[in-house]
Amino acid sequence: MVWVNQIEQGTISPFDRGLAYGDGVFATMRTAGAHQTAGVLFLDWHLQRLQQSCQRLGIQWQANDSLIGQLLSLAERYPEHCIKLVLTRGQGGRGYQAPVLSDVTEIVSVHTIPEHYQHWQKQGISLASSPIKLGRQPLLAGMKHLNRLEQVLIKTQPLIANCQDWLVLDTDGYVIESSMANLFAVKEGHIITPAITHAGVSGVMREQMIDHLLKDGFAVTAKAMRYDDLGSAEHIFITNSLFGVVDINTIDQFQFSRWTHTSRFRQVLSVDLSS
Structure with a gap:
């Protein structure tokens, strides 16, 4: 279930800059459940973030009606699935210099949502601190760009027993995120989330939660x-577009109680996987 420029099982040039240099961005979106109105959750926000990221990279792109129609059609066919949309700058020659005009490659794929995400919502998960740190680069911070080698290295490390994901810091020792989600801390009713100004991804679910x-x-x-x-x-929780909102039980030696509001926010944001 892959479409390249809306051609099913289409091909990608070996000279595509997404392949050669990670020159592009992507979004991971969730479709509404069978009991909900068909559609892609927060589609406008995902497309807006993609367009803003493309502008930051100097890629000329805007979602057209045909692509939006494809995404909505897939959402109707595949409720409670993941749709991944990858955008690359398109083909280019050997060398880093980008072409003046972008002939953007659009890659759409459909995936199932991991079954254990429902368990995570019910029980919470534990994190361990990753020995691999994120580099600080404000020109790329916040974007979901295709340069994911840091995350690949993080995920290559075998997880500590009874932990489900990594807590990730940057090279200056600041907390940024988990390997796949944004983080929120609750202290005396005040909510704090790490600033995504030098590293990390500012997720759509993070924006919705705030x-x-x-x-x-x-x-x-x-x-x-x-x-x-x-x-x-007192409480820590993480967010992303697929599992929504998940409580954190422990991070290394730190222990946290589950926040009483997380289940309600899952309902409000239509990301509860229990039904």
Whole structure:
């Protein structure tokens, strides 16, 4: 179930800059469940972030009606699935210099959502600190670009027993995210999330969570967070577009209780996998 420029099982040139240099961006989106109105959850936000990222990279791209129609059609055919949309700058010659005009390659694929995500929502998970740190590069921070070698290296490390994911810091020792999700800490009713100004991905679910927290009257701050700051938090949870909102039980030696509001926010954001 892969389409290249809306051609099923289409081919990609070996000279595509996404393959050669990771020159592009991607989005991982979830389709609505069978009991919901068919569609891609937060589609407008995903497309907006892709367009903004392309602008930052100097790639001329905007989602056209044909691509949007394809995404909506797939969402109707495959409820509660993952749709991945990859954009590359297109073909280019040997060398880093990008062509003046972009002939963007669009790659759409459909995937099942891992079954264990439902268990994660119910039980929470534990994190261990990754020995691999993220490099600091403000020109790329926040984007879901195709240069994912740091995450590949992080995921290559065998996880510690009874942990389900890695906590990732940058090379200056600041907490950034888990290997696949954004992180939030709750302390005395105040919500803190790491600033994504020098490393990491600012996920669509992170944006949605911040927006709904503010609407509910919670104080939310995005700021630089040190590892020791985690120890004073009462609750930690993580967010991404596929598993929604998941509580963290432990990070290394730190223990946390589950936040009473996470299940409600899963309902509000239509990302509850229990039904």
